[in-house]
Amino acid sequence: MMTLGDKKGLIIFIGLLLLVIVVSLAAYRTTGDMGIEERFSHAVGLQSGGEEGEDGGWFGLALEGSPLLYGIVLGVLVIACYAVYRHFSV
């Protein structure tokens, strides 16, 4: 059962979300559709950028940086986390 405090929290949260969505959509309409690096370059007046988005990726989800190095670094991190998890028996 929800208490008044829970409802208050949800109301504040939803209100914040709606406010943020409205402001973001307005900003997005102003800047137009561009990748984050392109958006940055455009904002500060640099000519470079805009490499993002050329590869459609997987259902629109694309990896930034080098995918091979990403795989290696992530693999090492996962192994390290697993070792720490086993060692400390969380």
Added chain:
Amino acid sequence: MAHIHLEDGSFSLIFVLVWWTAAIILVGIAIFLMRSEKKPDRKKITLAAFCTAAAFAIFQVSLPIFGGVHLNLTPLIGILAGPAAGSLVVLIISILSAAIGHGGWGLIGANTLVNMVEVFVGYSCFRLLRSMIPDLFPRAGIATIAGLFCGNIVMITIIIISGVQGVNQSTGNILTGLSLIAAVNMGVAVVEAFITGLIVAYIGKVRPDLLGDERS
């Protein structure tokens, strides 16, 4: 989210050193605080390791929203690992990200500072709102939005103070452009707030001990 997506050479060497030094001092304080604890908190260390892997992974994936923006999970790192361990986590993520070409090496200091603010504000809001909002989901969501908003403010401040080499735009124009980026970033903060809220609410149900003295 709030992450300075500029290449090496965008900031002058002086400001690269300034932000690196500031980040190293803050990380040094975090390490000092962690070492001054009587007994190392193994759960927190393990959580911090998991947060590093998860946040690094999510950091590199560009979501097809608003032209492509990535999540950070920095407020979640603050909530789960705390501000001290969280500061180390974001430093490691920034270094690993630069290693694969996501952000310049010279911007690691500045990006670490931005992410540290997100970690700290996310953690602080989550704790401070405990009596006012007992439910974990909205509290974690509000803490996330607050953290990411402050991160965007710090990101803009750092770029405005540093200036960008090789551009002729006035400070006012750069401020306007960066404010629009921050506003678009906050749209993705909505997604991040939902994800963080759901993760924290789930952890609160199955392992409330991982949230400190929290009870869902």
